[in-house]
Amino acid sequence: MDVLTPRTLDEALRLRSEHPDAWPIDGGTDVLVELNFDRARPPALLNLSEIRELKGWSRENGTLRLGAGLTYTQCRQDLRDVLPALAEASRTVGSPQIQNRGTLGGNLGTSSPAGDSLPPLLVEGAEVELASVRGERRVPLEEFLVGPKRNAMLANELIVAVRVSPSGARQTFMKVGPRNAMVIAVASLALSADRERGELRAAYGSAGPVPKLVTAPLAERASFAERVAEAAQPIDDVRGTAVYRRHALRVLTTRALERCAA
Amino acid sequence: MRITLTVNGEEREADVWAGESLLFALRERLGLPGSKNACEQGECGSCSVLLDGVLVCACLVLAAQAEGHEVVTVEGLGSDGRLHAVQEAFVQTGAVQCGFCTPGLVVATADLLARRPDPSEDEIREALSGNLCRCTGYAKIFDAVRLAAGAA
Ligand SMILES: Cc1cc2nc3c(=O)[nH]c(=O)nc-3n(C[C@H](O)[C@H](O)[C@H](O)COP(=O)(O)OP(=O)(O)OC[C@H]3O[C@@H](n4cnc5c(N)ncnc54)[C@H](O)[C@@H]3O)c2cc1C
Ligand code: FES
Ligand code: FES
Numbered sequence: 001m002d003v004l005t006p007r008t009l010d011e012a013l014r015l016r017s018e019h020p021d022a023w024p025i026d027g028g029t030d031v032l033v034e035l036n037f038d039r040a041r042p043p044a045l046l047n048l049s050e051i052r053e054l055k056g057w058s059r060e061n062g063t064l065r066l067g068a069g070l071t072y073t074q075c076r077q078d079l080r081d082v083l084p085a086l087a088e089a090s091r092t093v094g095s096p097q098i099q100n101r102g103t104l105g106g107n108l109g110t111s112s113p114a115g116d117s118l119p120p121l122l123v124e125g126a127e128v129e130l131a132s133v134r135g136e137r138r139v140p141l142e143e144f145l146v147g148p149k150r151n152a153m154l155a156n157e158l159i160v161a162v163r164v165s166p167s168g169a170r171q172t173f174m175k176v177g178p179r180n181a182m183v184i185a186v187a188s189l190a191l192s193a194d195r196e197r198g199e200l201r202a203a204y205g206s207a208g209p210v211p212k213l214v215t216a217p218l219a220e221r222a223s224f225a226e227r228v229a230e231a232a233q234p235i236d237d238v239r240g241t242a243v244y245r246r247h248a249l250r251v252l253t254t255r256a257l258e259r260c261a262a
Numbered sequence: 263m264r265i266t267l268t269v270n271g272e273e274r275e276a277d278v279w280a281g282e283s284l285l286f287a288l289r290e291r292l293g294l295p296g297s298k299n300a301c302e303q304g305e306c307g308s309c310s311v312l313l314d315g316v317l318v319c320a321c322l323v324l325a326a327q328a329e330g331h332e333v334v335t336v337e338g339l340g341s342d343g344r345l346h347a348v349q350e351a352f353v354q355t356g357a358v359q360c361g362f363c364t365p366g367l368v369v370a371t372a373d374l375l376a377r378r379p380d381p382s383e384d385e386i387r388e389a390l391s392g393n394l395c396r397c398t399g400y401a402k403i404f405d406a407v408r409l410a411a412g413a414a
């Protein structure tokens with residue numbers, strides 16, 4: 001096994017195309033668990049943690065560009081006013097140690113049905129920016145997530161950033177689990193009440209093969225909780241039953257509406 | 263592969279396997295067993311160290327990622343043979359039972375108090391939420407944090 005540590009994005013993309021079997025690693029909070037337990041032995045690791053272009057976030061006109069290497073701690077601190085649901089979700093991830101190290105790019109790379117950054121980003125209509133030596137493309141997050149732990153990234157591509165045009169709508173994120181820290185969601189929900197577009201937007205996590213967006217006109221508020229619960233495709237697993245997950249989504253949607261559309 | 267990093271203020275070199283964690287390198291290659299190895303999956307916090315001043319689980323950092331960076335472990339907190347104020351407070355309040363969680367909690371507490379010298383009860387709970395004590399000595403651990411905050 002080898003560790004490749006590029007210093008620039010160009011170098012990283014070149015290494016990515018030369019070593020398509022190498023696993024990208026940034027914060028390592030998912031990858032190291034695999035390595036520590038010998039669940040996987042990738043031929044090489046492509047260490048992205050030294051690439052300045054992937055870090056931090058910027059604003060281009062009305063659009064925010066969140067670098068793939070943006071940590072949850074940075075989301076919590078910097079994005080509270082512009083992307084409040086993402087900031088709230090970031091606060092529920094793991095623990096301070098995990099939030100200091102885990103990144104948005106890593107959450108997208110893993111594409112877990114329980115990935116906590118995904119519902120808030122879906123609600124805000126985010127796009128994933130992918131790059132390879134051939135150039136760059138943008139994929140709506142809804143299309144990027146294709147299945148449990150599967151996404152639309154190609155073997156020669158890297159996730160470079162997430163682009164969002166903040167709606168400014170009232171929004172929130174909620175998560176059900178056995179305690180307030182260190183919890184993989186049993187079910188989660190991000191919701192916004194977008195008065196400008198006259199739309200309710202919700203996205204659930206841990207209640208289907210991928211986190212998914214559900215929308216309705218603002219006027220259909222009364223039936224929205226039921227609509228979200230119906231749209232979910234939950235399964236029974238060690239963390240909860242499908243019936244419980246549907247129930248939880250009904251409760252979470254009702255509470256989120258009280259917070260955002262009162 | 264060989265890595266060079268700064269550990270507790272000293273430049274160190276280590277020969278590491280590409281897939282090994284910083285925790286393994288600290289304990290097995292650099293002779294620093296203070297950071298404990300319990301879960302190896304980020305759940306318990308007993309391996310907590312500061313990487314470039316940021317609190318992380320050493321078990322989730324690739325040793326090779328620490329190349330050129332600065333690590334502070336529990337061994338590096340005190341100075342001149344004297345305990346750090348947080349360590350002193352853990353001793354005074356009896357916050358140590360088996361002691362396995364203690365190094366991680368000490369580092370996490372030192373990190374909290376450096377950022378927030380006078381934390382609220384909720385801030386303490388949130389800051390230490392990634393550190394488990396299986397002896398469930400949390401009440402005394404909280405006493406230690408408050409004592410250290412008062413002493414700082
Ligand atoms: C104790 C613990 C608690 C956790 N709690 C939560 C939680 O509450 N909620 C949650 O959602 N997650 C949680 N996680 C999972 C993890 O922290 C997140 O998924 C995190 O966002 C991963 O980011 P990372 O930078 O550490 O990823 P890494 O481990 O570095 O990478 C993860 C995956 O993404 C790929 N990747 C990383 N960066 C890129 C890139 N730029 N381009 C292409 N591919 C890339 C890697 O190849 C890998 O497949 C937890 C993990 C642990 C260990
Ligand atoms: S050993 Fe690293 S968190 Fe448990
Ligand atoms: S003192 Fe034993 S684990 Fe905390």
